[in-house]
Amino acid sequence: MxxxxxxxxxxxxxxxxxxxxxxxxxxxxxxxxxxxxxxxxxxxxxxxDVSPIEFFLTDKWAPSMNKYGALSFILGSVAVTMLAIIIGTPIGLLGAIFMSKIAPQRLRSLMRPAVDLYVAIPSVVYGYIGLTVMIPFIRNFFSVSMGYGVFVTAVILAIMILPTIISISEDALNGVPKTLEEASLALGATYWQTLYKVVVPSAAPGILTAIVLAMARAIGETMAVQMVIGNTPLLPLSLFSPTATLTSDIVIEMGNTPFGSVWGNALFLMALVLLVVSLLMILLIKRIGARRYA
Amino acid sequence: MNAKVVNKMAICILWLTGFFILLLLFTFLGYILYKGLPVLSAHFISSKSSDISAGGGVGGQFFNSFYLLFLSLLISVPIAVGAGIYLAEYAKNNLLTKIIRLSTESLATVPSIVLGLFGMIIFVNKMGLGFSILSGTFTLVLLNLPLLVRVTEESIKLVPKSYREASLAMGATKWQTISKVVLPSALAGIITGIILTAGRALGETAILIFTAGTTVSRHMFDTDVMAAGETLAVHMWYLMSVGLVPDRDVIANGIGALLIIVILLFNLILTIPLRIIQKRTGIIK
Missing domain, CATH: 1.20.5 (Single alpha-helices involved in coiled-coils or other helix-helix interfaces)
Incomplete structure (x- = not known):
């Protein structure tokens, strides 16, 4: 009982x-x-107080004169993100193929923690290296006057998104059934042909997911970007002229704006744009995941 | 013949990329340590920072970094473990589970500056906590949660199904099975995840500038949760963007090295014994 x-x-x-x-x-x-x-x-x-047309489609940002056109920030964010993806994806993808298919076991078990370390390095440290090493280098190498701008930011971001691209693509590549590889090799394809025509296409949804997540990380990155972008609300017309992004402008201006003012709210609207973009990317990943190859 | 040459070249490029990735990391770490290690001293780590004159330390920021981290983990670990257990053990394939999963993934992708602004609305303004350690802690919890939920869920799922079956077959209830069989087996994995999350949270900046603030308490090692809570990473950024001290490069170098050392400690040294335990108990191979 x-x-x-x-x-x-x-x-x-x-x-x-x-x-x-x-x-x-x-x-x-x-x-x-x-x-x-x-x-x-x-x-x-x-x-x-501000019309959507002014906010999204004009580039005059002068809060003291009641001008709130955020176009240069939006384009700045898009430009650095796209360029970072263009630089970072090939390196990350080749790295993932190397880790998944080529590297000997020992080297692989060294590279996994190394890739994790890339994530662990604080973004201020990335920004600091950009500021103290890369900008002086770019100033000399391309003989430009300042060095701040889209190019250096995109290079820093490309390094920061490497671990995202590598680890997710690697998982996807590891998931490709060994039999597909063997079938291709048995037909007489070289190993590279097998990788390029069979393995990578089979892992495409995972690789796409990696790229989208990397974009989400790049567009939301704040500190490193703020330190090297130049922080000037001008359209990103050249790779080497100072400009600004949504995140960098929020960081430098939020401290000076009274909470609840039009200026402050406009910065929150920029944060909302970032939030909506990142949520859309998650939904996009869900769509990609639902569509399976192989 | 041509295909073979292409094959050789491609394999060669893959090797080069692999080494490039390792080399780039070592260059980064080496450079930061090379610049920063000479700055580190007992005085630098323990003395107060200075606003104007050279020779200040980072004592307050160093303390705040770990204090904030500790408090935020204190709140987020129990919640995340609970949510992770739910997703791994209880969740059925229904709408509720789908929504929870989607929310966790979305939360993990929200840019940290947006989390920072959210913390500023809710904790700093609406709850009236001001720029304080407490505001920073609560906001940092939002960053930690999705990462911790994911590692908990993954660690629990690694525990072999046979363990649960054995426990249930002996008449244990579900909760007894989870608390006495599943969690102890998954513990090493969960702790590894907590340490990796802690390493990331330690370097976080964007989320803390508008919640914990960019100043430190006048008192050293102030445990008052309402005190201002500037951390090492925030201080490094503040120095380089708005700082006035003449030796800001030196201090920034020192902070960089300090952060890297702590992160190497977290990522490599602390997790090695845990991985050995996991291997020994047969949870991972």
Whole structure:
């Protein structure tokens, strides 16, 4: 009798513990919705004073004169992200192929923690290296006057997104069934032909996911970008002229703006743009994941 | 013949890329350590920072970095482990689970500056906590949570199914199975994940500038959670963007080296024994 009662109590306990875990998990949903709600609310208040057309389609950013055109920031963000992807993807993808298919076991077990270390290096340190090493180098090498701008930022970002591209692509490449490889080799293809025509296409959804996540990381990166972009609200017309991105401008201006002012709200609207872009990228990844090859 | 030459060249390029990736990392780490190690001293790590004159240290920031990290892990680890257990052990393939997974993934992709601004609205302004260690802690929790949930879930899923079956077959309830069989087996993996997350949180800047602030308390080693909480990484950024001290390059070099040393410690030295444990218990091969 006593024993049965005890067991009963344990089962009830079991149920409550389960509710506790559900609550923890549901908290993630609550957090993301409150972020969307509060950042969205604060950001959309901008439209009381500034028209969407002015914000998205003009490039004159002068809060002291009530001009809030964020086009140069938006284009700045797009430019550095795209260039970073163009530089970073080939290196990351080749690195992932090397780690997954070519490297001997020992070297592979050295490279995994090395790739993790790339993530662990703080973004201020990346920015600091950009500022103290790469900008002086670019100034001499390309003989430009300042060195700040899209090019140096994209190079730094390309390095920062390497681990994202490498680790996710590597997982995807490891997931390709060995039999596909063997079939291709048996048909007389060289190893490179096999990699290029069979293995990589089979891993394409995973590689695409890697690239999209890398884009999300690049567009949201703040500190490293702010230190090397030049922080001037001008359109990014040259690779070597100072400009600004959404993230870099939020960081330098948020400290000077009263909370709730039009200026402050406009910065929140820029944050909302970043938030919406990153959420869209997650949805895009879900779409890619649903479409399977091989 | 031609295909063979192309093959050789391609393999060669792959090797070069692999070495380039390693070389770039070692150059980065080596450069930072080379510039920063000479700056590090007991005085540098323990004394107060200076606003105007040269020769200041980073004592307050050093303390704040670890204090903030500790507090944020104190809050986020239990919640994340709970959520991870739910996703790994309980979650059925239904709409609720899908929404939770999507939320966790989305939270992991939200740019940290956006999390920082959210923290500024909620904790700094709405809750009236101001630029304080507490505001910084709560915001840092938002960054840690999705990463910790993922590592917990993955570590738990690595535990072989037979362990659970054995426990359940002996009449243990689900919770007994989880707490006495699954969690202990997954513990080494979860702790590794916590250490890696801690390493990332330690270098985080964008999230803390507008929540923990860019100043430190006048008192050294101030454990008051309402005190301003500038961390090492924030200080490094602040020095390089707005700092006035004449020796800011020297201090920034020192902070860079300090951060890299701590991160190497977290990533390599602390996780090695845990990986050995995992291997020995047969959780990973």
């Amino acid at each position: 006593e024993k049965g009662f005890n067991h009963q109590r344990k089962l009830i306990y079991d149920r409550y513990v389960r509710y506790l875990f559900i609550a923890c998990a549901a908290l993630m949903t609550i957090i993301i919705f409150s972020i969307i709600f509060f950042v969205g609310k604060q950001g959309l208040m901008t439209f009381h």
